[in-house]
Amino acid sequence: MLYEKLNYVLAIAEERNLTRAAKRLFISQPTLTLYLNRLEAELGVKLFDRSKTPIGLTEAGNYYIGEMKKIYASEQLLRNDIKFIANPSQTLIVGIGQVRGHHWLPMILPTFCSIYPQVNVQVVQSTEQYLGQALHTHHMDLAFGALPASVSDLEVVELMHEKLFLAAHRKYGLIPSADRKQYSADNPYQISHTKLDGLPFIIPQVNNGLYDSYEKIVLNNEIHPSRTISVNNLNTGLELALKGLGVQLLSGSILQCDQNKRDFSEILDFCILEDMPQTRKCVAAYNGDSVKLKLILDFIRIVQNEVLPNCNYITVDS
Structure with a gap:
C-alpha cells in the first residue's frame, strides 16, 4: 500500500538529503531513489523538489505526508480493535x-x-x-x-455536580468568630469579594479543570491576589491552605479524599461569593x-x- 514505507518519505523530508536519509534507513541511496521515483510515478505528482539543495517537500508532498499519517494512525486503531474482538x-x-x-x-x-x-x-x-x-x-x-x-x-x-467553595485559614477572618459554628463546607458562608482582594491565593495550574473556575472568579470580581502559589496536586494545595498560605478554591472531591478524615472547619473558613459558580459538573x-x-x-x-x-x-x- 502507499503508506507501507511511509518512514522512507518521512526520512527524506526530515534529512532533506537522499544520501543521509538512506544512511538513516540502512539502505543504499539508489534503492531509496528508486522507491521515491516509483512512488511519485504512481501518484502522478512530485513529492519533493529535487532541483534545489537541500531538497524540500512540494505542496503536494506536504499534504501527502499529513494524510498518510492519518491513514497510518487509523490502521493502527483498526488493528487494535480487531485484536480486541479476537x-x-x-x-x-x-x-x-x-x-x-x-x-x-x-x-x-x-x-x-x-x-x-x-x-x-x-x-x-x-x-x-x-x-x-x-x-x-x-x-x-x-x-x-x-x-x-x-x-x-x-x-x-x-x-x-460537586460543590465549589473557597477555603482559607481562620487567621484571615473571612467569617466572624461568633458565626463560625454555623458554617462549614456543607454550608459555606457568603462573603463580599472585597474581603478577598489583596489576599494570597493557592491556585491550580492552568491545565487543571478547576483553573477556569478560579480565573472567572478573580476576573469577574476584580480580585487582585497579593501572591499566588500554583500547585499541580490540589491535595498539596489543601495542606498549604491549612498552613495559612492562602485562599484556595476547592471542589468537594478534594475534601472527600482526605485520608485522615479531619475536621477542617476547626482550621479553615469555607466561603462562597454571591456570583461565583457553586458547583461543577x-x-x-x-x-x-x-x-x-x-x-x-x-x-x-x-x-x-x-x-x-x-x-x-x-x-x-x-
Whole structure:
C-alpha cells in the first residue's frame, strides 16, 4: 500500500538529503531513489523538489505526508480493535484525575475486576485537559472528571455536580468568630469579594479543570491576589491552605479524599461569593463506536451504583 514505507518519505523530508536519509534507513541511496521515483510515478505528482539543495517537500508532498499519517494512525486503531474482538483479554484504558482517582478507584476496581477477571486495566491519572485530548486521539477508552467542553462531540454521561467553595485559614477572618459554628463546607458562608482582594491565593495550574473556575472568579470580581502559589496536586494545595498560605478554591472531591478524615472547619473558613459558580459538573466520556463499549458502560454503571452514593459534597444527576 502507499503508506507501507511511509518512514522512507518521512526520512527524506526530515534529512532533506537522499544520501543521509538512506544512511538513516540502512539502505543504499539508489534503492531509496528508486522507491521515491516509483512512488511519485504512481501518484502522478512530485513529492519533493529535487532541483534545489537541500531538497524540500512540494505542496503536494506536504499534504501527502499529513494524510498518510492519518491513514497510518487509523490502521493502527483498526488493528487494535480487531485484536480486541479476537481476544477480549486486552486492556481498558481509563483516565481520571489524581484526587478523584485516589478516592474512586478502590471502590470501582474490585467490582470491575471480579466481573472481568481477564481484562487488564490501565489507569491514567492526569489533568482534565489531557484526558479530553487522549479521548479524541483514541489513546484512552474512558475518562471521568470535570472534562473540557471539547468532549461534547463524544458520548457523555453526566454523573453529578460537586460543590465549589473557597477555603482559607481562620487567621484571615473571612467569617466572624461568633458565626463560625454555623458554617462549614456543607454550608459555606457568603462573603463580599472585597474581603478577598489583596489576599494570597493557592491556585491550580492552568491545565487543571478547576483553573477556569478560579480565573472567572478573580476576573469577574476584580480580585487582585497579593501572591499566588500554583500547585499541580490540589491535595498539596489543601495542606498549604491549612498552613495559612492562602485562599484556595476547592471542589468537594478534594475534601472527600482526605485520608485522615479531619475536621477542617476547626482550621479553615469555607466561603462562597454571591456570583461565583457553586458547583461543577463531573461526567464520564467515551467514544460511542468503541469495540470495548460493554466494558465501558459496565465501568460507568459501577461508578453510579457504588461510588456516587458514598460521595459527599455532591448532587447526583437523575
